[in-house]
Amino acid sequence: MRLSQSLIPTLKETPAEAQIASHRLMLRAGMIRQMASGIYAWLPAGQRVLSRIAQIVREEQDAAGAQEVLMPTIQSADLWRESGRYEAYGKEMLRITDRHERELLYGPTNEEMITAIVRDSVKSYRDLPQLPYHIQWKFRDEVRPRFGVLRGREFLMKDAYSFDLDYAGALAAYKKMMLAYMRTFQRIGITAIPMRADTGAIGGDLSHEFHILAPTGESGVFYDSAFETGDAAQATDIEAFYERMTSIYAATDEKHDEAVWAQIPPERRREGRGIEVGQIFYFGTKYSKAMEFAVIGPDGQKIYPEMGSYGIGVSRLVGAIIEASHDEAGIIWPDAIAPWRAAILNLRPGDAATDALCEQLYAALGAQALYDDRAERAGHKFAEADLMGHPWQLIVGPRGAANGMVELKRRATGERLELPVDAALARVCG
Numbered sequence: 415m416r417l418s419q420s421l422i423p424t425l426k427e428t429p430a431e432a433q434i435a436s437h438r439l440m441l442r443a444g445m446i447r448q449m450a451s452g453i454y455a456w457l458p459a460g461q462r463v464l465s466r467i468a469q470i471v472r473e474e475q476d477a478a479g480a481q482e483v484l485m486p487t488i489q490s491a492d493l494w495r496e497s498g499r500y501e502a503y504g505k506e507m508l509r510i511t512d513r514h515e516r517e518l519l520y521g522p523t524n525e526e527m528i529t530a531i532v533r534d535s536v537k538s539y540r541d542l543p544q545l546p547y548h549i550q551w552k553f554r555d556e557v558r559p560r561f562g563v564l565r566g567r568e569f570l571m572k573d574a575y576s577f578d579l580d581y582a583g584a585l586a587a588y589k590k591m592m593l594a595y596m597r598t599f600q601r602i603g604i605t606a607i608p609m610r611a612d613t614g615a616i617g618g619d620l621s622h623e624f625h626i627l628a629p630t631g632e633s634g635v636f637y638d639s640a641f642e643t644g645d646a647a648q649a650t651d652i653e654a655f656y657e658r659m660t661s662i663y664a665a666t667d668e669k670h671d672e673a674v675w676a677q678i679p680p681e682r683r684r685e686g687r688g689i690e691v692g693q694i695f696y697f698g699t700k701y702s703k704a705m706e707f708a709v710i711g712p713d714g715q716k717i718y719p720e721m722g723s724y725g726i727g728v729s730r731l732v733g734a735i736i737e738a739s740h741d742e743a744g745i746i747w748p749d750a751i752a753p754w755r756a757a758i759l760n761l762r763p764g765d766a767a768t769d770a771l772c773e774q775l776y777a778a779l780g781a782q783a784l785y786d787d788r789a790e791r792a793g794h795k796f797a798e799a800d801l802m803g804h805p806w807q808l809i810v811g812p813r814g815a816a817n818g819m820v821e822l823k824r825r826a827t828g829e830r831l832e833l834p835v836d837a838a839l840a841r842v843c844g
């Protein structure tokens with residue numbers, strides 16, 4: 415992408431409405447624009463990050479054996495009357511009436527809909543387990559939408575749902591999802607800690623929330639420093655992995671247990687704040703019974719499937735990652751989800767050698783590069799590249815270009831190196 419032709423409306427001024435770093439930086443870097451309270455349009459720089467995160471989430475769900483589907487955003491009120499949640503959900507649900515006076519809603523989650531779909535097509539115990547998921551927009555009419563995409567009203571969620579014949583099967587699905595989540599966050603390049611959680615409105619008896627550590631997080635968190643090593647997801651045996659994840663202490667303030675905490679050696683106790691980026695639940699037969707979904711078992715008996723649901727806040731992750739990874743100058747993208755791997759900064763557009771070298775770099779990197787070809791001051795280009803957070807900057811000026819040299823800057827460390835073109839490209843692509 416040539417910056418001169420792009421739709422990346424960066425801002426010099428800090429927008430007054432943004433209270434926290436990620437919201438300010440996403441607006442300033444031209445990633446999003448607010449269209450209504452808690453509702454955002456994603457511009458190219460934002461959309462690229464969002465879709466990279468979604469793709470990693472998708473690959474790890476697929477690797478765990480989940481099947482991707484796509485359910486609609488609009489649901490019928492009758493579906494929610496079956497579970498009793500249509501009245502219970504309250505004002506967070508956006509209710510809609512169509513031209514025939516039929517009651518609809520914009521889905522805040524999909525337990526009812528997926529249960530109805532599986533109920534319609536699965537009749538025998540032989541057809542279970544099932545583990546469908548989708549990545550779809552949700553709407554919750556939050557009382558106080560704030561912090562940009564961290565607490566929006568419309569937001570992108572990955573939600574998976576497990577249907578098993580018995581508790582053992584449901585627990586196996588739960589463990590598989592926990593492992594998939596840890597792998598997902600590790601691939602994205604962030605540390606997320608699984609915390610024992612309240613099951614909240616959904617109810618049930620087993621739940622973990624996944625939190626990214628950031629000073630602006632809404633939850634207080636207590637955890638054992640063993641989670642800082644980040645090698646948790648390396649476990650080859652899922653039982654050993656789950657045992658390890660659930661035996662090391664980590665809890666949000668709601669579930670914090672002082673007695674257990676006191677037994678952890680003081681040098682391993684960590685306290686901080688966290689942003690919830692995902693949550694997994696086991697809730698048994700709550701929906702299958704309420705919605706009369708049973709399969710016929712081997713002996714002709716009815717079996718109500720044991721269920722779980724597994725969410726990741728895909729759009730919230732974009733903001734949460736920035737909260738965890740930025741500095742005074744701007745965003746610092748982890749390599750795996752950066753909108754572009756590298757920015758090419760042409761410090762003298764119009765200088766033949768500089769232009770030629772930039773074009774050569776741009777041809778080599780293709781869609782992985784954002785080429786700043788604008789007739790702007792060098793200082794402005796440096797500042798905007800730092801703001802946008804590209805992992806690498808390839809800086810080209812007339813002096814270096816005359817000798818085929820490029821300056822390579824690593825955003826995360828600030829390290830700068832003079833390199834021949836091929837060596838610089840090898841670093842960026844390596």
Ligand code: ATP
Pocket residue numbers: 554556563564565566567568569571690691692693725726727728729730
């Ligand atoms: P919160 O406690 O933050 O309101 P929740 O527990 O109600 O979230 P879940 O039902 O667990 O949310 O939804 C799964 C995931 O969807 C959450 O872990 C979070 O990452 C994301 N999410 C929930 N509400 C929002 C929102 N208003 N804006 C952005 N992401 C959200």
Ligand code: MG
Pocket residue numbers: 623690692693
């Ligand atoms: Mg939650």
